[in-house]
Amino acid sequence: MEFPNPPALPFSKGGGRGDLSKDPMTNNTDGKSNISRRRFFSLSLGLAAGVFIPSFKSPLSASENQVAPAYPQFFFAQIKYQGGEWDPNPQFLDSLMEELELRTSIRGVKERRVITLSDPDLFFCPLLYMAGKDEFDPFTPKEREILARFLTYGGFLLADDTMGAKGFGFDRSFRREMSQIFPDQEMKRLPPDHSVYRSFYLIETLGGRQKVNPYLEGITLDQWTPVIYSQNDLSGAWARDRFGKWIHPCVPGGEAQRASAFKAGINIVVYSLASDYKKDLVHHPFIKRRLNL
């Protein structure tokens, strides 16, 4: 497993979030401190006890409202394969991980680990990420066997076609490999009620740098979808340069489309860690009410 030096952050950790001052969700261009805003929201949420967090009043101690220190729980492991271009958007990680930390309880690290399919550490990766534009060389039988074992027994793979040409380039190679690894399973469009659309945000359409498909595809085994595939170049929408500027414009939807890509990214990460948690009956009435079903 390689640990490439992450691009130098333009700001400190706190400042790192500042690059989201142009909040992809809100398109807010206000450059004021996000920390104070975050604290403001935090306090507001605390005071609005009962909506999502039942109660912050606890008789235990005065310092109890502080949360536990952050420790890494999640990282991206990107597959380095032969042929084609395995790393079309090398700078996608920071913004997504910052968004993940800002919005969710997941403690991730801005650490992209590059891994080959023959690496024994592959089985310890919470999320395998595979991106590309062009066709790539077929996996070896050994690589296919490892990937099949990993995915069949609980592993997770997010594939991102950054070119978005159906039947060509990366799409062609990736579908070929999936049909080899799962000969009895077909890559299918994930239905609107799939847990990945509901794991954190309620998503009805899929964003990205481009809008080839308004949906995700995947291979589902029983209740678990170990392979999720996008052709909208999600990482292109997440990619940001060292100065905090978005590298690619999102077309045709602009920043709303980028915000949607971030929502999808968060939902995919949450799904990779919580599985079909949102399919539990306890969630049904809430989700139905919110979706006016």
Added chain:
Amino acid sequence: MNWNHIVIAPVFPFWVILVLFLLGLALTVVQYWSIQKRLGHPKAILISLLRLITLSLLVSFSVNPSLMVRKEEKIIPALAILVDHSQSMSLSGQGGKNTRLDEAKALLLEGEKPLLKALRERFEVKLYAMGDSLQAIGESELSGLKAIGKRGDLNDALEKLGPANSLFLLLSDGNVDWKGSERKAPPLIGVPMGDPKGYRDLSIKEIKVPPIAFRGRPVQIDVVIKSHGYSGITVPVILKNGDKILTAKSISIRRSPGEEVTSFSWTPEEVGSLPLSVSIPPQFGESLTLNNDANVTLKVYRDKIRILMVSGSPSLNYRYMRSAFKNDPTIDLLSFVILRTPTNIINVPLQEQSLIPFPVETLFMNELKNFDLVIFDDFFCRPYLNLNHLESVKEFIRGGGGFAVIGGPNFFGQGGYDGTPLGEILPARFAGNEGYRRDRPSGVKLSRLGTTHPITRFSFDGKGHQNLWQEMPLLDGINLLEPKSSGTVLLETTDGMPRPILVVGNYGKGRVLILGTDYSWKWYMGMLAQGKGNWAYLRLMERMVRWLTRDPSLDPVQITMPAKRGEVGQEMGVHIRVKENPSSASKKMVSFSVFNPEGTKVVSQIRATAQPGEFLGSFLPEKGGIYKVKVETAEGHLEEFLAVAGAVEGLDGVPNHEHLRTIAEATGGEVLSSGKDVLREAESYSGRNKEHFVEERHLPLWSAPYLLPLILALLGMEWYLRRKGGMI
């Protein structure tokens, strides 16, 4: 001599005898012709006649004549007096002063001329006590006879005593077993005891429960109540589990005598062997109140293990545990994952969020009783749960619930559970200020106790088992714990000073566990990477759940109770199976104790059977009620309850004189109404059935002592006449 008394039994066929006789006659005639010329006609006739008589006598021996002598003799009639001393004879008799047995004793032994003495003058009397068994007793034992035990078996008594007796006298209240009899038995005179009109009683005749029940599912319990002497009243019927009242209802007693059936629908909330009882309060004027209670045990199983899991954040630990639980059909999982903390900022309106409120109040104050196990997975509880919630969890555990804490960085947050109600009951505490370490991976190994504990011992191959754990992938993060004295360390780190990773303990009736890492999922994927499958992780999770919830499948000891309900005075057998390492289980290592309904230990035995690890425990219940059976081994112990029917439980004590009449009439006897003279009636029956016997003897005539001299005399006279005639 009466020729009718002579009987013959020929030793040869008649025709042979006839031929012999004719031969003799022919010889005599030939002799006559040969000697008449020399001796003259008269002498020849005389000699031939003597010869013919001699030959005829000899031939007649083959007819085997004998004289039959018959002698007729009368005998004294034998009378068997059966005194019923079953439990119902202890109830009040006529007038309510004495018991029915006392009445019977008084009838036989008291008065100016005691009946027993008078009967002895006319009969050959034998006394029998009829209860659980039939016993011959002497007169002296009669006065000390006590009314105990089950109703007697009259069929058995008549079959045993019938051939030797000509008359039975039964002193009973009619509560005897009688199935009718096709065999001819001597007449039975019934002497009824007790007063049916003065008897008043309500009794629990029967409790009908299903053989097994499932927790959380209603179970129907039918109760049959018998009434005598009460009608038009309403009485409460109470269903209890041990001392705890489960439910009660009122029923109307409509007729007397009669039976009422009432049903309880009750939902058991705990698993195991439950000691249930049904009771009716004693009523005014009730003759017998001890049969107002009845006991029964109900075996309750859980259909599913219900788990409440709260995870501090989405994580691989959560996902793999969830997968393990969801794929187990015996587990019902309700999980809540904290998707965002108070510091996270949500940037979309409610309609675009899938987050739901965390219903802490409902879950932790009202619904905990509906779960078997609560798991906090890397969950920093303080922002979410207040002191009352934590106290509620503590109570849940004390009451028998399971509680597991899965470690991680959040677990340690703000001192973890230290200083909270849960901190007191967890089997380990944090070793220092640093609660979580992620700087260097740690391997794990089984502790000494871990090699034998049901959670971590997957097989009896100790070495292979230890190797399995040492092959497990390293843990990237662990909580730095130290066990409390109440904790048992099962897994510990292999580096440097061993640190506990898996610690278990008990609190109240419940069990607690800490798995001090959020990287146990690596035991799943790491073993998969090595091509060794995911079974070890899945088995660990399954065994953790089953141990925490006291699932019987993981109990080192299993007890099989007798299928039939116990009865006082009958030995009860309990089959014991020691699952853990049965090869090393010996009688000395298995302790078997039995406690009676008052909680006093009673005498019991245990012996090994031919099967390894299997034992048979036994004891003799001396009173009715719920007995507790406790089996202890080095690996653990198990308690079960066993219902033993009381001596009067379900006893229908009403004097059943009609039953007595039916029996008496079936044998040709009668039931004596009050005032009738027992002695005269007995004499009357013995007179009708006067008994005598005839002695018949056969005296063989040919063996008579005078026959031989007679034959010799005849031959001698013949010889003399011949000699005198000059023929010799």
